[in-house]
Amino acid sequence: MEKLAIDGGTPVRTGGFAEWPIFGDLEVQLLKEVIASGKWGGSGAVKNAAYQPKLPELERKFAAMQDASRAISVVNGTVAITVALQAAGVKPGDEVIVPPYTFIATASAALAYGVIPVFADIEEDTMLIDPAKAEERVGPRTKAIIAVHVAGAPANMTRLKEIADRHGLVLIEDAAQAVGARWEGKGVGSIGDLGTFSLQSSKNLTSGEGGMITTNDERYWSNAWSVCNVGRVPNGAWYQHEKIGQNYRMTELQAAVALAQLTRLEEQMRRREANAALLDELLGEIEGVRLLRRDPRMTRHAYHLYIFKLAPELAERVDKDDFCKKVMAEGVPLYGGYVPLNRNEAVIRATKEWTGEERIYDCPICERLCANESVWLTQNLLLSDERAMHDIAMAVRKVIRSY
Numbered sequence: 001m002e003k004l005a006i007d008g009g010t011p012v013r014t015g016g017f018a019e020w021p022i023f024g025d026l027e028v029q030l031l032k033e034v035i036a037s038g039k040w041g042g043s044g045a046v047k048n049a050a051y052q053p054k055l056p057e058l059e060r061k062f063a064a065m066q067d068a069s070r071a072i073s074v075v076n077g078t079v080a081i082t083v084a085l086q087a088a089g090v091k092p093g094d095e096v097i098v099p100p101y102t103f104i105a106t107a108s109a110a111l112a113y114g115v116i117p118v119f120a121d122i123e124e125d126t127m128l129i130d131p132a133k134a135e136e137r138v139g140p141r142t143k144a145i146i147a148v149h150v151a152g153a154p155a156n157m158t159r160l161k162e163i164a165d166r167h168g169l170v171l172i173e174d175a176a177q178a179v180g181a182r183w184e185g186k187g188v189g190s191i192g193d194l195g196t197f198s199l200q201s202s203k204n205l206t207s208g209e210g211g212m213i214t215t216n217d218e219r220y221w222s223n224a225w226s227v228c229n230v231g232r233v234p235n236g237a238w239y240q241h242e243k244i245g246q247n248y249r250m251t252e253l254q255a256a257v258a259l260a261q262l263t264r265l266e267e268q269m270r271r272r273e274a275n276a277a278l279l280d281e282l283l284g285e286i287e288g289v290r291l292l293r294r295d296p297r298m299t300r301h302a303y304h305l306y307i308f309k310l311a312p313e314l315a316e317r318v319d320k321d322d323f324c325k326k327v328m329a330e331g332v333p334l335y336g337g338y339v340p341l342n343r344n345e346a347v348i349r350a351t352k353e354w355t356g357e358e359r360i361y362d363c364p365i366c367e368r369l370c371a372n373e374s375v376w377l378t379q380n381l382l383l384s385d386e387r388a389m390h391d392i393a394m395a396v397r398k399v400i401r402s403y
């Protein structure tokens, strides 16, 4: 057997992977335009008549890309979720059904506004919210479901929409990881009532920080716009504040960077898709690896992450952290990923503060997969060349053989 790098053997890969973010002259040029215009913020007058503001252009292009009629730029993807809940009329004390396998912001954005997250378990083979489990969690206080397109894989929007309609619930898509993704040919963020996106540094379209809210509903759009603009109304007077809102605006500088990044997105998506397909092929041949199921209705996967699982018979006798550490030593950054949010102490405590009760939701599938089966690679690895995919598979195979 080949000696593992962690034990002093030769690592499979020493060259690293594609760095993130990727940028060039266009980012610099658009940023210069913003600086020179003197219009740096998301509100106020344009001083130079020749200057075309970047934020409206970004919102227009983003909405069109996701098949939404409207997009609103915001400070980040976390705030985008809170605003979407507010815009849809969800109130403090109401409950929202969320999956436990997601970034904490999905739950904390609700709790920040006093909305209580109720956890519905995930599907074993996609690791996305299980619509049947979501429906089981519907109760008298339920007002909304947040579907999370984890890794850039669209959740089952067809079933979730049926369930939301049947129970009169708002359906929000947390598409923070899913810019460019499509379900049955339709852009995510335009299928539910509202969609939310993140432009944070790690995300597939980034401006350092930033967020987007998408919708096809004019009323939700004006509500969300108002919440993000200190309660102003679209086309209203400057000091006309009709509700309590905050200043959640993005800057023109961020919009400039995002617009430049947008010109690179399609080519990057194609590269990630091609490399993910190659990884499916290479990892799929390794005994001890289980690929996630790709529902054919996921017509476009954004591959913010590439997730795979250790087969149960291997996971039984292998410690996931030990596995990741060994693959990492081979020169391939592999991570254990999320821990189940339904067990997060801060979420349980905040829920208790709002409700007065200790609420524990069991999500056995998520808990088992997180404990010892699921691992992930980040999107920048998928922007590397084909050779890199072979090295990833070789490192995984080498470490599995050592057990």
Ligand SMILES: *Cc1c(COP(=O)(O)O)cnc(C)c1O
Binding pocket: 076, 077, 078, 079, 102, 103, 105, 106, 148, 150, 174, 176, 177, 197, 198, 199, 200, 210, 211
């Ligand atoms: C990144 C992320 C968020 C939060 O976005 P920020 O811009 O970092 O606030 C929310 N949900 C999910 C699923 C994310 O991955």
